[in-house]
Amino acid sequence: MSTTNNPVLDAQNISVVFGGLVAVNDVSFTIPEGSIVSLIGPNGAGKTTFFNVLTGLYQPTSGDVIFDGEYITGRAPHKIASGGLARTFQNIRLFGMMTAQENVMVAMHSKMSAGVWSTTFRTKKQKREEAEAKEFAQELLDFVGIGKTTHEYARNLSYGDQRRLEVARALALRPKVVLLDEPTAGMNPNESAAFVEFVRRLRSERGVSVLLIEHDMSVVMQVSERITVLDQGQKIAEGTPSEIKNNPRVIEAYLGKSGSEASQNVN
Amino acid sequence: MAEETKAAAPAHTSSSNTKWAIGFITVVLAIYAINKFYLPTAPVQVKTFFNSWFSLTSMGEIMIYILMALGLNIVVGYAGLLDLGYVAFWALGGYVAGWLMSGHFDQWTVNFFGNPPAGLPNGIHLNFLLVLVLGGVFTAIWGVIIGAPTLRLKSDYLALVTLGFGEIIPQVMVNGEDIGGFNLTNGTKGINPVDNIKLFGYEFGPFALADKFLIYAALAGLMIILSLRLRDGRLGRAWLAIREDELAASMMGVPLMRTKLASYAVGATAGGVGGVAFATLIGGVYAERFNFQVSIIILSMVVLGGMGNVWGVLVGATLLAWVNNTGLVQFGNIINSATGKNIDFPSFNFLIFGVLLILMMLFRREGFLPEARVRLIMHEEEFSEVAVVTDDIEVEGVHHHEHN
Ligand SMILES: Nc1ncnc2c1ncn2[C@@H]1O[C@H](COP(=O)(O)OP(=O)(O)O)[C@@H](O)[C@H]1O
Ligand SMILES: [Mg+2]
Numbered sequence: 001m002s003t004t005n006n007p008v009l010d011a012q013n014i015s016v017v018f019g020g021l022v023a024v025n026d027v028s029f030t031i032p033e034g035s036i037v038s039l040i041g042p043n044g045a046g047k048t049t050f051f052n053v054l055t056g057l058y059q060p061t062s063g064d065v066i067f068d069g070e071y072i073t074g075r076a077p078h079k080i081a082s083g084g085l086a087r088t089f090q091n092i093r094l095f096g097m098m099t100a101q102e103n104v105m106v107a108m109h110s111k112m113s114a115g116v117w118s119t120t121f122r123t124k125k126q127k128r129e130e131a132e133a134k135e136f137a138q139e140l141l142d143f144v145g146i147g148k149t150t151h152e153y154a155r156n157l158s159y160g161d162q163r164r165l166e167v168a169r170a171l172a173l174r175p176k177v178v179l180l181d182e183p184t185a186g187m188n189p190n191e192s193a194a195f196v197e198f199v200r201r202l203r204s205e206r207g208v209s210v211l212l213i214e215h216d217m218s219v220v221m222q223v224s225e226r227i228t229v230l231d232q233g234q235k236i237a238e239g240t241p242s243e244i245k246n247n248p249r250v251i252e253a254y255l256g257k258s259g260s261e262a263s264q265n266v267n
Numbered sequence: 268m269a270e271e272t273k274a275a276a277p278a279h280t281s282s283s284n285t286k287w288a289i290g291f292i293t294v295v296l297a298i299y300a301i302n303k304f305y306l307p308t309a310p311v312q313v314k315t316f317f318n319s320w321f322s323l324t325s326m327g328e329i330m331i332y333i334l335m336a337l338g339l340n341i342v343v344g345y346a347g348l349l350d351l352g353y354v355a356f357w358a359l360g361g362y363v364a365g366w367l368m369s370g371h372f373d374q375w376t377v378n379f380f381g382n383p384p385a386g387l388p389n390g391i392h393l394n395f396l397l398v399l400v401l402g403g404v405f406t407a408i409w410g411v412i413i414g415a416p417t418l419r420l421k422s423d424y425l426a427l428v429t430l431g432f433g434e435i436i437p438q439v440m441v442n443g444e445d446i447g448g449f450n451l452t453n454g455t456k457g458i459n460p461v462d463n464i465k466l467f468g469y470e471f472g473p474f475a476l477a478d479k480f481l482i483y484a485a486l487a488g489l490m491i492i493l494s495l496r497l498r499d500g501r502l503g504r505a506w507l508a509i510r511e512d513e514l515a516a517s518m519m520g521v522p523l524m525r526t527k528l529a530s531y532a533v534g535a536t537a538g539g540v541g542g543v544a545f546a547t548l549i550g551g552v553y554a555e556r557f558n559f560q561v562s563i564i565i566l567s568m569v570v571l572g573g574m575g576n577v578w579g580v581l582v583g584a585t586l587l588a589w590v591n592n593t594g595l596v597q598f599g600n601i602i603n604s605a606t607g608k609n610i611d612f613p614s615f616n617f618l619i620f621g622v623l624l625i626l627m628m629l630f631r632r633e634g635f636l637p638e639a640r641v642r643l644i645m646h647e648e649e650f651s652e653v654a655v656v657t658d659d660i661e662v663e664g665v666h667h668h669e670h671n
Pocket of ligand 2: 047048049090
């Protein structure tokens with residue numbers, strides 16, 4: 001794949017300690033611009049925690065995050081998000097009582113400008129802005145394949161559609177990088193297979209780099225250009241899919257624990 | 268279930284808004300017409316009936332309560348922030364009218380399109396419309412001053428701080444008679460009279476109650492428009508998103524503090540405008556009227572009507588304001604004369620509203636006219652807890668650790 005070597009996101013020596021627990025231990029990690037990379041590892045390895053550091057939800061105990069050439073460590077989450085680092089959640093966190101369209105439009109907040117005054121008096125500018133936002137929301141809903149759900153409440157959507165809506169909402173930030181936390185959880189094998197294609201379209205059609213946390217190994221192996229493996233907060237391996245497949249430490253981390261956990265992860 | 272919820276999907280149809288708006292305007296005009304054209308020549312019994320059950324003063328008060336309840340609705344219903352001290356904004360607005368539309372500051376003589384009483388030019392007498400604006404701006408500033416440090420707090424603490432604010436401001440007014448020799452508030456005696464409204468050369472004197480009513484109805488109408496439009500715009504979406512999931516909202520680029528502050532400021536403005544209006548309605552400002560009960564009554568209006576729903580809040584405000592200013596007195600009189608007792612029913616208003624609030628929370632949290640979306644979740648068991656505990660506590664799977 002033709003990725004440049006410029007990292008759009010560069011996390012340096014990140015550690016996160018919760019009380020006595022070292023959830024992430026000195027992990028360095030980059031996302032080359034235009035790439036699709038994955039973060040894998042057993043449950044509790046620290047993957048979601050790592051995401052939470054990148055998006056500003058947690059302060060790292062030590063380490064730095066550089067996004068798009070700027071230090072973003074310690075920056076407010078909403079600024080990181082509006083700066084172009086978007087995410088979805090492992091446990092879906094949509095605005096359930098808002099429509100699909102409204103969910104997507106919430107993420108356009110930072111790119112819009114209407115205030116109390118212009119909204120109350122429906123100025124020309126405000127009306128144009130709203131109309132454009134609605135159009136863009138529809139474009140994104142169509143893109144993720146739920147274009148008919150525009151006016152349905154998010155909480156009434158099927159599980160799969162909710163996951164799609166989360167992606168559409170993330171894309172509304174016009175991000176440079178999208179972080180997807182276990183996006184295929186709960187999908188059936190057919191949907192997972194289609195998801196591989198979807199991630200590629202994310203890059204080719206929306207021009208984003210993608211970081212994936214994923215348990216479904218077939219998805220990971222098909223879609224990723226590089227894979228980073230975490231185990232108990234540590235980075236234990238990094239490389240191309242075929243390198244990872246044959247890495248003894250990775251095999252040990254997954255199989256050495258217990259086969260049952262590995263299968264639980266996939267559920 | 269699926270059928271039902273899909274049918275309810277379009278969140279707020281503009282056709283139902285139109286119906287409600289027509290209904291509101293019709294009622295307002297009917298009240299105006301009856302009082303202006305019919306009652307002056309009506310039989311005495313009819314006059315007495317209207318004056319005791321639907322007096323213009325009480326109707327004007329209802330309009331002002333609608334305005335204020337809709338203001339609180341933006342804070343509580345839209346953004347999901349509990350505010351137990353809303354009365355403070357009402358009080359501040361009232362005193363703005365007291366200061367700028369009366370002879371209170373008689374060391375100065377200012378008249379800017381104002382209406383000083385004949386022969387008494389001393390004091391500050393600004394134009395009513397200007398004072399409305401200034402009252403709104405003044406309380407908005409106070410909203411930000413109070414909100415900025417407190418909106419970072421978790422919701423329980425926010426409730427406590429707002430409660431304190433609602434207690435402190437009226438206390439300051441009660442004790443503001445001598446601040447280093449300066450009489451700011453005239454203490455418990457209050458400030459009166461507040462000037463009659465005078466607009467474009469027409470004076471709304473003591474007997475122009477019907478015309479005054481129309482002014483207050485117009486203010487309520489403006490607040491309805493503002494509420495409906497804001498809800499469907501950029502800010503309204505951000506408020507609702509914060510109400511639903513603050514953390515997710517921030518992850519979608521919504522600045523929490525700024526957005527919450529905006530809701531607080533808009534709510535405060537409505538309280539302030541309501542305060543100015545009320546001062547002109549009763550022709551004075553009295554510190555003891557701004558008590559905790561008022562905060563609870565206005566909150567009850569929002570809850571009773573259905574948090575978030577503009578029309579529901581309007582109905583809630585109308586009912587409760589009427590019960591409070593007329594119903595309790597009238598029904599109390601009837602009961603007293605029937606039983607030969609002498610119970611002071613109006614003094615039980617606080618008890619009644621408290622009980623009502625608790626019953627609503629127990630049996631009908633979504634209010635009587637809930638917003639479609641609120642109705643949806645409130646009737647599903649799994650969600651009812653989550654919706655009321657508005658912070659980000661949630662039932663999570665085994666390996667989910669996204670909050671905090
Ligand atoms: N907010 C938190 N407080 C305390 N411990 C946490 C918190 N978030 C995560 N952890 C712990 O950090 C470890 C890594 O969790 P997580 O990042 O969710 O793993 P993964 O996403 O790889 O399954 C787990 O042991 C988890 O219990
Ligand atoms: Mg995780």
